[in-house]
Amino acid sequence: MTAASVNPIDVRRAQGYGRRLLSLLGAGKFPMVLGNDLAGVVTAVGSGVSAFRLGDRVYGTKPPSTDGTHASHVLVKAAHLLPAPPEGDLQALAALPYSFVTMWLAVRGAGLTPQNARGKSVLVLGAAGGLGTLALQMLSTWGATVAAIARPQDFPACREAGARVVIDSTGKPFASLSRTFDATLNFASWELDRLLLGCLHDGAFGHATTVHPLLGNFDELGWVRGALKTMSDKRSHRAALPKRVQNYHWTIFKPEAAALSELGKLVERRRIFLPMGPRVLLTDAAQGFDHVKTGRRGRVLILPDS
Numbered sequence: 001m002t003a004a005s006v007n008p009i010d011v012r013r014a015q016g017y018g019r020r021l022l023s024l025l026g027a028g029k030f031p032m033v034l035g036n037d038l039a040g041v042v043t044a045v046g047s048g049v050s051a052f053r054l055g056d057r058v059y060g061t062k063p064p065s066t067d068g069t070h071a072s073h074v075l076v077k078a079a080h081l082l083p084a085p086p087e088g089d090l091q092a093l094a095a096l097p098y099s100f101v102t103m104w105l106a107v108r109g110a111g112l113t114p115q116n117a118r119g120k121s122v123l124v125l126g127a128a129g130g131l132g133t134l135a136l137q138m139l140s141t142w143g144a145t146v147a148a149i150a151r152p153q154d155f156p157a158c159r160e161a162g163a164r165v166v167i168d169s170t171g172k173p174f175a176s177l178s179r180t181f182d183a184t185l186n187f188a189s190w191e192l193d194r195l196l197l198g199c200l201h202d203g204a205f206g207h208a209t210t211v212h213p214l215l216g217n218f219d220e221l222g223w224v225r226g227a228l229k230t231m232s233d234k235r236s237h238r239a240a241l242p243k244r245v246q247n248y249h250w251t252i253f254k255p256e257a258a259a260l261s262e263l264g265k266l267v268e269r270r271r272i273f274l275p276m277g278p279r280v281l282l283t284d285a286a287q288g289f290d291h292v293k294t295g296r297r298g299r300v301l302i303l304p305d306s
Ligand SMILES: NC(=O)c1ccc[n+]([C@@H]2O[C@H](COP(=O)([O-])OP(=O)(O)OC[C@H]3O[C@@H](n4cnc5c(N)ncnc54)[C@H](OP(=O)(O)O)[C@@H]3O)[C@@H](O)[C@H]2O)c1
Pocket: 007, 008, 009, 098, 099, 102, 125, 126, 127, 128, 129, 130, 131, 132, 150, 151, 169, 187, 188, 189, 192, 210, 211, 251, 252, 253, 295
């Protein structure tokens, strides 16, 4: 391993979040090694794998498990890896796959594609975060007109990532927004999800959120009441959609091949990157987790000890 990143989900899973539903994937019990993405050099290849050889520089993702990427060595499916460009910062690529794939799933869940996005207006909440920044970069590359809701100190970064309009998240951002958007993306707050739905016009593509109560409902309420509460939460938000809006999507990360393929293309074209935070050794991983817990800017990387 050359590096792995720390995402908000790692911090929450360390506190027990998601244990009930993730137990269905064998990923709910302590002790667990966290981490969903990686960059490194191939040191062994399974039989039947022809895409990679020993010594190849790679980056990629690993689905939630108790055997994650915050480790010195990681066993990963070849299908979940991409070849890294020969030049450039290999460590920094470890910040991208999990966030990019989740963001891509949300964008597609809202009904946007590279073919239909040109000229469409998209509103992004949480625009200065990891997923938000990647959405601004990808959607502006696809030709969409993106409006970013973020703190004023993050406006320059949002514009640099591709936002055409910036809206102050610290005031009352939704008070000034009319129902004109073709798609809305929530990377920040479940409590604000309905207000985003109110920004879609009739017949818009749709909405996706990566922040939803699915895992939390099952943790807090158990299997039966958790399932009932989840159905009711989803139904009530769907009912708040404007007329003829078809897509309402609760995004859940999975290592989607098409998303990884799009990431590979954008990395090759140098169109995708995230602001970096501290790089800490595996033995100092707690410092990296503190950085994420306190909401500081920049993706944290964990590097092997030697
Ligand atoms: N469902 C899944 O499978 C999945 C996968 C990956 C991520 N996620 C979730 O998706 C979310 C985004 O991930 P990320 O990696 O981009 O997180 P991140 O880097 O921490 O960014 C989150 C952003 O949301 C903003 N924000 C938070 N609360 C807000 C509020 N009430 N109003 C306005 N802005 C607010 C933050 O801005 P400030 O710092 O200015 O508050 C920050 O810019 C996280 O909650 C993460 O857990 C879900």
